[in-house]
Amino acid sequence: MSAVGHSPPPFFKRGPAPLAQLIFFVTLAIALLFIDLRFHTLEWVRFGVATVVWPVQRLAGMPVEAAGETAQYFSSLATLQAENAAYKKKQLATANQLLRQEYLELENKRLRALLDMRASQPAVGRVAEILYAARDPFSRRVIVDKGLQAGIEAGQAVIDDIGVIGQVTRTFPLTSEVTLLTDKDQAIPVEVQRNGLRAVLNGTGAGMMELRFLAANADVKPGDVLVTSGIDGVYLAGLPVARVSSIDRDNSYAFARIYCDPLAGVERHGQVLVLGKREDLPPPPEEVASDKDKSTKGKKFKKRLRP
Amino acid sequence: MIQPTHSSRRILLPARSWFIWLSLSLALLLNLIPFGRLPGVPDWVALVLAFWCVHQPLRIGMGSAFMLGLLMDIVDSSVMGQHALAYVPLAFAASGLSRRILWFPLAHQALHVLPMLLGAQIVMVVARMIGGGEFPGLLYFLSSFIAAGIWYPLTYLLLLPQYRPVERDENRPI
Numbered sequence: 469m470s471a472v473g474h475s476p477p478p479f480f481k482r483g484p485a486p487l488a489q490l491i492f493f494v495t496l497a498i499a500l501l502f503i504d505l506r507f508h509t510l511e512w513v514r515f516g517v518a519t520v521v522w523p524v525q526r527l528a529g530m531p532v533e534a535a536g537e538t539a540q541y542f543s544s545l546a547t548l549q550a551e552n553a554a555y556k557k558k559q560l561a562t563a564n565q566l567l568r569q570e571y572l573e574l575e576n577k578r579l580r581a582l583l584d585m586r587a588s589q590p591a592v593g594r595v596a597e598i599l600y601a602a603r604d605p606f607s608r609r610v611i612v613d614k615g616l617q618a619g620i621e622a623g624q625a626v627i628d629d630i631g632v633i634g635q636v637t638r639t640f641p642l643t644s645e646v647t648l649l650t651d652k653d654q655a656i657p658v659e660v661q662r663n664g665l666r667a668v669l670n671g672t673g674a675g676m677m678e679l680r681f682l683a684a685n686a687d688v689k690p691g692d693v694l695v696t697s698g699i700d701g702v703y704l705a706g707l708p709v710a711r712v713s714s715i716d717r718d719n720s721y722a723f724a725r726i727y728c729d730p731l732a733g734v735e736r737h738g739q740v741l742v743l744g745k746r747e748d749l750p751p752p753p754e755e756v757a758s759d760k761d762k763s764t765k766g767k768k769f770k771k772r773l774r775p
Numbered sequence: 776m777i778q779p780t781h782s783s784r785r786i787l788l789p790a791r792s793w794f795i796w797l798s799l800s801l802a803l804l805l806n807l808i809p810f811g812r813l814p815g816v817p818d819w820v821a822l823v824l825a826f827w828c829v830h831q832p833l834r835i836g837m838g839s840a841f842m843l844g845l846l847m848d849i850v851d852s853s854v855m856g857q858h859a860l861a862y863v864p865l866a867f868a869a870s871g872l873s874r875r876i877l878w879f880p881l882a883h884q885a886l887h888v889l890p891m892l893l894g895a896q897i898v899m900v901v902a903r904m905i906g907g908g909e910f911p912g913l914l915y916f917l918s919s920f921i922a923a924g925i926w927y928p929l930t931y932l933l934l935l936p937q938y939r940p941v942e943r944d945e946n947r948p949i
Binding site: 490496498510513514524527528531600604607609645651653 | 807841908909
């Protein structure tokens with residue numbers, strides 16, 4: 469298929485044939501896809517270009533921001549007053565806990581010292597604002613307005629006023645990218661608040677989450693609250709994550725299908741808190757099992773050799 | 776038999792390179808507007824790229840499509856190579872079919888462009904689903920239909936600089 473309908477005379481330079489170009493560029497694109505998905509070695513290119521186009525990106529974001537601000541400006545006085553009243557009520561309701569928290573924390577510290585346990589780590593964090601949701605429709609990510617310059621690192625947990633919303637996955641100088649919990653296959657270790665049953669919660673996309681690999685008769689009920697278990701070394705323990713919405717105990721599967729709804733405003737906009745890096749956990753015990761495996765394998769091999 | 780002709784075609788001025796690249800960068804800027812997950816927002820870069828591939832197949836081709844695709848991948852925070860993989864076949868089809876497409880009136884041209892844009896979207900969905908992404912829902916494909924609907928005003932807008940007369944007349948506005 470040439471541009472003018474018939475093959476060009478040889479004295480016009482046209483470059484390689486279209487089909488050859490197509491195959492070349494498609495192969496290149498597939499190679500890039502593979503490298504980025506498997507090895508994540510192209511982050512430096514992304515970092516460089518994203519830094520250069522950042523001002524343009526902000527410029528493009530302005531109309532949406534302006535629209536949001538205008539809407540906020542015209543939100544009537546009555547709504548604001550109602551909101552204010554609701555907040556005051558909530559503050560009063562939680563005042564009891566808040567006022568006693570310092571006392572309880574001190575008590576907790578003393579008790580932990582008494583029992584010779586590691587002190588639970590205090591939460592420190594940076595307030596950031598969600599700028600916009602990333603345009604990529606295949607994943608659930610948001611961009612927040614604090615980046616490397618504010619000391620944000622990839623891997624930090626992000627929470628809002630109700631619970632965990634996600635984890636920082638990429639940082640740029642002035643912004644960073646937060647992968648939400650509802651992103652497909654984004655995992656978070658949790659435990660059931662009621663009985664301390666540990667499990668891993670995975671995002672399934674479409675604003676839902678799923679508790680995987682729990683036996684069909686596991687002690688989980690609809691309405692159970694899941695909190696972070698903290699054994700991963702990333703999330704602090706005890707942060708609310710999700711509530712179990714429905715359970716499908718089908719005996720034909722080995723595991724129960726447990727669907728959960730996120731507690732925090734995972735898909736909403738507003739202020740979030742980027743929690744500081746946790747202190748490193750003690751190193752995991754050496755893998756003895758693999759050594760044993762090797763030795764037994766060797767024995768088997770020898771046994772097989774003998775006859 | 777008389778050949779069916781749809782309209783008299785004006786002889787256009789040659790397209791200027793800076794205008795082509797200006798329109799492509801404006802499309803990129805429009806694509807940067809963070810609409811989030813709002814369905815039906817057209818992929819402006821794909822649309823303008825298809826336009827120039829149809830109208831100027833000797834200037835804008837698969838190389839430009841590949842570069843634009845890489846840029847889109849970075850600003851869109853998607854996987855590297857995803858848009859590039861979709862735009863290159865789009866450019867191939869658009870420049871290959873350009874002589875055929877230009878023969879048709881604008882509405883029929885839009886019908887030719889629609890499957891190309893849809894194809895580009897399907898390529899992206901397949902590439903990401905293999906890579907472990909979530910299915911964005913059928914409404915995701917709405918943007919191609921809206922983009923094809925914009926073909927008519929877009930053609931008018933992007934050909935406007937080429938409609939100017941060769942010699943300027945002080946008494947005539949355009």
